[in-house]
Each structure stands twice: as C-alpha cells, then as structure tokens.
Amino acid sequence: MMENDTLSKVLYIDLTKKKSFVKDRKDLFEKYLGGTGVATELLLEECPEGIDAFAPESPIIFAVGPLTGAFPLASKTCAMFKSPHTGDLGESHAGGRSAIAIRMAGYGAIVIKGKSELPIYLSISNGKVLFKNATTLWGMKDGSIAARVMRQTEGGEGLRAIFRIGLAGENMSTFANVTTETYRHFGRLGLGAIFGSKMLKGLVISGKQMIEVTNKKAYRAMYDKIYNMATESPLMKKYHDVGTAINIKSLNSARALPVKNLQMSSTDSIEPVTGEEIAKHHLARRVACAHCPVACIHLAYLREPYDDDPYFYKTTPVCYDFELIYSLGTMVGITEPKALLKLIDIVEQVGVDxxxxxxxxxxxxxxxxxxxxxxxxxxxINISWGDAEGYIKLVKYISKPTTDFLKACSRGVSYASSVYGGKEFAMQFGKNEMPGYHTGPAGYLGFLIGARHSHLDNGGYSVDQKDLVKVDLSPEQVVDKLLDEEAIRQILSSIAVCFFARGIYGLDLVSESIKLLGFNYDEKQLHEIGKQIHLNKYKFKMREGFRLEKLEIPERIYETVDPTGKITKEFINRGLQYAENLIN
Amino acid sequence: MKLAVKDAMRCVGCQSCMFACSRRSGNAGLSNTCIGIKSAGGISRGYTVIVCRSCENPPCANVCPTGALVPKEGGGVRLISSKCIGCGLCKDACIIDAVFWNEQDDKPVICVQCGYCVEYCPYEVLELIKDKKGVSHDGE
Incomplete structure (x- = not known):
C-alpha cells in the first residue's frame, strides 16, 4: 500500500475505560486489503473464543477498503462481530456516508470493546474520540429522533456519518440493527443488540483528508473509466431506475416470491406493490450513498390524514426496496402499498432487521x-395475514417484549421455534431468517453454506435463475459455483465495493484500480486471497461451534412450488455433504 | 464563467462533485474540495448545495488581513497561498459557508470557477454559466 495512506490506521476504543489509541496495522491491510478480509482477522484477534456475544470483551469491528474515498461505488463499511442471533460469525455491510467518513477521518478500521456504565455515544473527528453522555437519548421510541439530536449537537455537516440504534437494540433483540444516515443499515445478525449491550447509543464520525496518489494521470483516467461505467453503462440501470423492487414482479411470476410464510410462492394481488407501481404512486425522492452516483435509495412519501382533523396530514418519508416489500409485504400477506409503508416505518423506528x-x-x-x-x-392483540395495524402493534411488542413468548420472538424464529415448536415452518437458515428468494436449491444451499447472511452474499439465486431452470447441475457442481463466487465476493467486500457494482468491478478492474493505491495483486492472486478470507470466516464460525451437519432446514421449502422444481432433500443434503468435505 | 446551482432539488447527495473538485489536485479524498453538499436537515428533506457565488464585492477578501485573497474582475477571489496565515476570517465572513478549509494545510480552498465538478454531476444539479462582466445570472 501507499506509504502515506492512513488506511492501515486502526482506531481501538475501550468503552469501559473511556480511552482510545491508534495502531498501524499494515500487516493486515497489505495481506487482506481491508473491509471483510481485515475485519475477519481483527475479529479472530479480538474476540475471545466461546465468549457471550453480549460480554464487554465481545468486540465490534468496522473496516473500510483501499478504494473507499478514491473511486466511486466503494462506499461500504464492513461490520464484524460475534452474532448474538446465530452464536457465530456476525457480518453486516452498510453504505450511506459510513465508509467515506471513516476513511476521511483517517482510519481503515475501528475496534470497539468494553461496556459503558451509562448510555453514551461516540464523537470521532480530528484525531479525537469523545465519549458523550447519551442518557437523554436512551429509550426514545423513534430512533431517528436520537439521530436528529446527534446531528444538531455535532459538527461535520455533509462529511459525517451518524450511526445509531433504536429501542430494539437497547433491549437487545438479537436481530436489532444499527442505522446510518436514516435509511442505511448494518442489518441482520444483531449488531444493534451488541451496541445496546455496551450501552452504546451511536457514533458520529467525520473528516476530509487527502489520499495521496503517485500516478495522478493514471488515477484520473481510471476514475473516469469507472465513473462512466457507473453512470452510462446499463450495468447499474436496474438499481438506478425502479431499484431492486423491480424484481418483485418477475419473482412473483416465476413463483419464487415467498408469500404468507412461504405457504405460497406467488400471489395474484401483487400489482400494487410491484416496484413499478410503488414508484408511480409513492416514490418521492432518490438518494445516494456518498461517492456513488447511482442513487439506488428509493424514498416514498406516506401521506396519512389525522382522524380528528380532516385538513391535517402526517407525511412520512419511507425507504423501500425489494427485501422490504417481500418481508413486510408478501411474507405477511400485505399487498396494499400504504399498509406496507406504515409497517416499514415502524420497523425503521424501533431499529430491527x-x-x-x-x-x-x-x-x-x-x-x-x-x-x-x-x-x-x-x-x-388481533393479527391476521395482510393486517398492518395488528403487525404494527406486534413489532412494538417484540422490540420491548413483556411475555415469555414475545421475548423468545425477539431472538428470532430459530430460538422461538426451539421453545414453542413450529420448526417446520420457521423460515430460518443457519438461525438467520430467510431473504425473499425461493428460487431453487442453489439459493438455499447458498444461504446454508455462504459465509454471510443473505441472497446477495452468494450467487445461489442467480445459479437457480440462470442455470437450474434450464439445465441440470449436480449438487456438487452447484456448490463449486457457489464457493467460486464466494471468493470473488470476499474480494469485493474487502476493497469495500458495493455488491450492486459487481458487474463493473471484475477482478481485472480490481487489480488495476488497487494498483494505483499501491497494492500489487493480479487476478489469480486476488482469487486466492478471496478463498483464504472465506476460509478465515469459516475458521471463526467453526471455532464458535458452527457445523454444517447441525443445520436445521424447515420442511416448508420442500412443499412450496419453486421455479426449478428441484428443491429436494436429496439435492440439499448432497450439496451440504460435499461442501462439508471441501471446507474441512 | 460562473458556477451555479441549476436545480438543488435534483441532488441525490452522491458527492461526486466534491470528490471531483478535490481530485483536480490529482489526489483522492476530500481535502481540497470547495463545493459542499449537506442534507437540508435530514436526507429526506433533500440537500443543500454550497458553491462560491463569486461575489463582486467579496466579503471574504474584505476581511483578509494579509491581502491573500484578491478580488477578481467580474467577481470571485484568487488565493495567494504564500500570503495566507490561516487566520480563518474569510471562512467566517462567508455567510453561505462557501470558503472551505484544507485541514492539512490549514488554509482556505477557494473555488476557481473551473467547472470540473459540473462534468461529474450526473443529475444536472450544477452548471457553468457564461457571465458577462456586470451581468448577474439567475443561479442560486
């Protein structure tokens, strides 16, 4: 890496002692580039084996990559932690301004450990870490209010990222998330609960430093090449126009969209909640992550009249995308857009995945x-499929549970079904709730053997849609494809490129662009590093007790029709067996 | 030529203009940017786009105690870096916050109205207006 690059500076923060220090970790960044690769190593170093995820020693790690702040579309922060939801690897990526702010503040990674005795938030800028009293922010029903207070109190407008948790994080729901810039999330796997366990309400970070480049001419040329691909080529059009919500219609027609807890895989009443229809009637604004011209974040405006005053309206901006229309829409039988937006809004307020x-x-x-x-x-309370009002109440109760059952639900369906039954329709894979892709066996194998948590983290759903609907592949061939793709995605998340830009950042372009920042790896070497990072993640997972043979698979996936017609126990089991041999 | 904000409502907050402005130096990052994009009180309310309006009687130059900021014919100022002592009075004098600060050099960075940022705004928020001396333009 470049001599003067601050990427290798790791900021270590101790919440118990209210102290911080910086250490240069060129050793890690030169070997693993940044992001996921470096964060995995820091997690292996910092997280004591077998520790309770909520123990003070349990670390929170954030890492960004060499391309962050230098090239467009490289604005992801990788968070790594021991997941309280699954008990093994917790990894979550978020955009917004998070990555740019960390890099521009002069760091490549942040490690947070310890536990504060009172609620606090961190203010990081100009090389200083301040520990601010957040007592007054604790317990607010809407997490965005706490963010607003931090916004009004702290400096760095336009350059800062504001991370924060909501009620669910404070109450340590194991699927609580950390929200950044109001609409981006470190979702899944419970980073918000770890924040809550440490009494850490949030953090504000900002900076505007320079990243020195030696070959300035080549740098500007490479920048233009990537920028033009991002703005002019069709590669990003889908995300740019209707957004990921465009997939709702096609997955519903293909019978790949979970409906009513996957009792069905399509619905006749999908039209009002397709991406196209929501855009037509409700889309108000599109916004972008810092240093990404694509602007894939879609905000709808929900206009609701107050019952007691006919000329008084509440207008609420609500962010939506494919996964939200699936999970808080079709999965619970809601296909009325206003009801869907209201349910999304409450989920945002309490701060859960x-x-x-x-x-x-x-x-x-x-x-x-x-x-x-x-x-x-x-x-x-009364709940039924499609009834948003009932679900809105239930979301609040789960985020601040009072009954034993609700407490169990705040730990996810894997735990709740282990106590109350109903495992056969508890739609979890590796203790993590499913994304909206009932595309075929490759998708499910991807959820099960992938090192992260979602459809986008492995190529499974794509193998289903591009290959398995047309041709036969053996489970072994599918697993080989998945692991190969995993290696590439580890590299992308290590240089901190958004997976939406995977069509632009092939390993050849990655190799060329990181070279300008002082990293000399060819495509083949990068692929090998990617494989190694994937294995390192498995090292952590296995260390914490993860075993492929212990995975429980809900029967429901074998019962509901899918586009390939190939989801069988034999296919899944053979795939798992093969993956187990390879990984071991 | 004057840099102007054509339509701030189209701004998505991608900050490509800020990175472009800083990249004129050939380096990456944001240290040299003299354009600012910030949310207008939360992202859902849109963005405030801050560019130098190249005032004809520039307050920033008027308060400079060392003559480091020299008014240009037709509006705007030029920074003579060697004369600048980094006192920051210019920054305070600009009520739209369009005098930006290079923290590493501890000196202001001043828009030269080059229009490089315009080329990197994919949403036509910015424009470069041909501006005859003494003729005001309708940019914000």
Whole structure:
C-alpha cells in the first residue's frame, strides 16, 4: 500500500475505560486489503473464543477498503462481530456516508470493546474520540429522533456519518440493527443488540483528508473509466431506475416470491406493490450513498390524514426496496402499498432487521392459526395475514417484549421455534431468517453454506435463475459455483465495493484500480486471497461451534412450488455433504 | 464563467462533485474540495448545495488581513497561498459557508470557477454559466 495512506490506521476504543489509541496495522491491510478480509482477522484477534456475544470483551469491528474515498461505488463499511442471533460469525455491510467518513477521518478500521456504565455515544473527528453522555437519548421510541439530536449537537455537516440504534437494540433483540444516515443499515445478525449491550447509543464520525496518489494521470483516467461505467453503462440501470423492487414482479411470476410464510410462492394481488407501481404512486425522492452516483435509495412519501382533523396530514418519508416489500409485504400477506409503508416505518423506528422481523411476524401468524400459541402470548392483540395495524402493534411488542413468548420472538424464529415448536415452518437458515428468494436449491444451499447472511452474499439465486431452470447441475457442481463466487465476493467486500457494482468491478478492474493505491495483486492472486478470507470466516464460525451437519432446514421449502422444481432433500443434503468435505 | 446551482432539488447527495473538485489536485479524498453538499436537515428533506457565488464585492477578501485573497474582475477571489496565515476570517465572513478549509494545510480552498465538478454531476444539479462582466445570472 501507499506509504502515506492512513488506511492501515486502526482506531481501538475501550468503552469501559473511556480511552482510545491508534495502531498501524499494515500487516493486515497489505495481506487482506481491508473491509471483510481485515475485519475477519481483527475479529479472530479480538474476540475471545466461546465468549457471550453480549460480554464487554465481545468486540465490534468496522473496516473500510483501499478504494473507499478514491473511486466511486466503494462506499461500504464492513461490520464484524460475534452474532448474538446465530452464536457465530456476525457480518453486516452498510453504505450511506459510513465508509467515506471513516476513511476521511483517517482510519481503515475501528475496534470497539468494553461496556459503558451509562448510555453514551461516540464523537470521532480530528484525531479525537469523545465519549458523550447519551442518557437523554436512551429509550426514545423513534430512533431517528436520537439521530436528529446527534446531528444538531455535532459538527461535520455533509462529511459525517451518524450511526445509531433504536429501542430494539437497547433491549437487545438479537436481530436489532444499527442505522446510518436514516435509511442505511448494518442489518441482520444483531449488531444493534451488541451496541445496546455496551450501552452504546451511536457514533458520529467525520473528516476530509487527502489520499495521496503517485500516478495522478493514471488515477484520473481510471476514475473516469469507472465513473462512466457507473453512470452510462446499463450495468447499474436496474438499481438506478425502479431499484431492486423491480424484481418483485418477475419473482412473483416465476413463483419464487415467498408469500404468507412461504405457504405460497406467488400471489395474484401483487400489482400494487410491484416496484413499478410503488414508484408511480409513492416514490418521492432518490438518494445516494456518498461517492456513488447511482442513487439506488428509493424514498416514498406516506401521506396519512389525522382522524380528528380532516385538513391535517402526517407525511412520512419511507425507504423501500425489494427485501422490504417481500418481508413486510408478501411474507405477511400485505399487498396494499400504504399498509406496507406504515409497517416499514415502524420497523425503521424501533431499529430491527426488516427481513428477520417479517419472517418472525409471518411465523407468529401461522403459530396462532395452528393454535400452537394463544392470543395471551401476544398481549391479546388481533393479527391476521395482510393486517398492518395488528403487525404494527406486534413489532412494538417484540422490540420491548413483556411475555415469555414475545421475548423468545425477539431472538428470532430459530430460538422461538426451539421453545414453542413450529420448526417446520420457521423460515430460518443457519438461525438467520430467510431473504425473499425461493428460487431453487442453489439459493438455499447458498444461504446454508455462504459465509454471510443473505441472497446477495452468494450467487445461489442467480445459479437457480440462470442455470437450474434450464439445465441440470449436480449438487456438487452447484456448490463449486457457489464457493467460486464466494471468493470473488470476499474480494469485493474487502476493497469495500458495493455488491450492486459487481458487474463493473471484475477482478481485472480490481487489480488495476488497487494498483494505483499501491497494492500489487493480479487476478489469480486476488482469487486466492478471496478463498483464504472465506476460509478465515469459516475458521471463526467453526471455532464458535458452527457445523454444517447441525443445520436445521424447515420442511416448508420442500412443499412450496419453486421455479426449478428441484428443491429436494436429496439435492440439499448432497450439496451440504460435499461442501462439508471441501471446507474441512 | 460562473458556477451555479441549476436545480438543488435534483441532488441525490452522491458527492461526486466534491470528490471531483478535490481530485483536480490529482489526489483522492476530500481535502481540497470547495463545493459542499449537506442534507437540508435530514436526507429526506433533500440537500443543500454550497458553491462560491463569486461575489463582486467579496466579503471574504474584505476581511483578509494579509491581502491573500484578491478580488477578481467580474467577481470571485484568487488565493495567494504564500500570503495566507490561516487566520480563518474569510471562512467566517462567508455567510453561505462557501470558503472551505484544507485541514492539512490549514488554509482556505477557494473555488476557481473551473467547472470540473459540473462534468461529474450526473443529475444536472450544477452548471457553468457564461457571465458577462456586470451581468448577474439567475443561479442560486
């Protein structure tokens, strides 16, 4: 890496002692580039084996990459932690201004350990870490208010990232998330709960430093090449126009979209919540992550009249995308857009992962239908498929649970079903709730063997849609494809490029662009580093007790029709067996 | 030529203009940017786009105690870096916050109205207006 690059500076923060220091970790960055690669190593170093995820020693790690702040589309921060949701690897990526702010503040990674005795938030700028009293922000029902207070109190407008948790994080729901810039999330796997366990309400970070480049001419030429691809080529058009929500229509027609807890894989009443229709009637604004011209973040405006005053309206901006329309829409039988937006809004307010919450709500609905629980278990409220009002109440109760059942639900469907039954329709894979892709066996194998948490983290859904609908592949061939793709995605998340830009950043372009920042690796070497990072993640997972043979798979996936017709126990088991041999 | 904000409502907050402005130096990062994009009180309310309006009687130059900021014919100022002592009075004098600061050099960075940023705004928020001496333009 470049001599003067501050990428290798790691900021270590101790919340117990209220102290911080910086250490140069060129050793890690030169070997693993940054992002996921470096964060995995820091996690292996910092996280004591077998520790309770909520123990003070349990670390939170954030890492950005060499391209962050230098080239467009490289604005992802990788968060790594021991997941309280699954008990093994917790990894979550977020955009917004998070990565740019960390890099421009002069760091490549941040390690947070310890536990504060009172609620605090961190203010990081100009080489200083300040520990601010957040007592007054604790317990607010809407997490965005706490962010607003931090915004008004702290400096660095336009250059800062504001991370914060909501009520669910404070109450340590294991699928609580950390929100940054109001609409981006370190979702899934419970980073918000770890913040809560440390009494860390949030952090504000900003900076505007220079990243020195030696070959300035080549740098500007490479920049233009990538920028033009991002703005002019069709590669990013899907994300730019209707956004990921464009997939709702096609997955529904292909019978790959989970409906009512995957009792079905399509619905006749999809039209009002397709990406196209929501854009037509509700889209108000599109916004971007810092240093990304694509602007894939879609904000709808929800206009609701107040009952007691006909000329008084509440207008709420609500961010939506494919996964939210699936999880808080079709998965719970909601296909009315205003109802969907209202449910999304409450999920944002309490600060939980939308996919996990949607799957939890769907599972509870079915548990009630099958008389496996009673209304007393859910505080005597009425819930039914498609009824947003009932679900809005339930989201609040799960985020601040009062009954034993709701407490169990705040830990996700894997845990809740281990206590109350209903495992066969508890839609989790590796204890993590499913994303909205019932595309075929490759998708499910991807969820099970992938090192992260979602459809986008492995190529499974793509193998289903491009290959398995047309040709036969053996489970072994599918697993080989998945692992090969995993290696590439580890590199992308290590240089901190958004996976939406994977069509632009092939390993050849990665090699050329990181060279300008002093990293000399060819495509083949990068592929090998990617494989190694994937294995390092498995090292952590296995160390914490993860075993492929222990995975529980809900029967429901074998019962509901899918586009390939190939989701069988034999296919999945053979794939898992093969992956196990390879990984071991 | 004057840099102007054509339509701030189209701004998506991608900051490509800020990075472009800083990249004129050939380096990456944001240290040299003299254009600012910030949310207008939360992202959902859109963005405030801050560019130098190249005032004809520039307050920033008027308060400079060392003559480091020299008014240009037709508006705007030129920075003579060797004369600048980094006192920051110019920054305070600009009420739209368009005098930016290079923290490493501890000196202001002043827009030279080159229009490089315009080329990197994919949403036509910015424009470069041909401006005859003494004729005001309708940019914000």
């Amino acid at each position: 939308a996919m996990s919450m949607g799957v939890v709500l769907a599972w509870i609905t079915e548990m009630l239908e099958k008389n496996k629980i009673t209304k007393e278990d859910i505080n005597n």
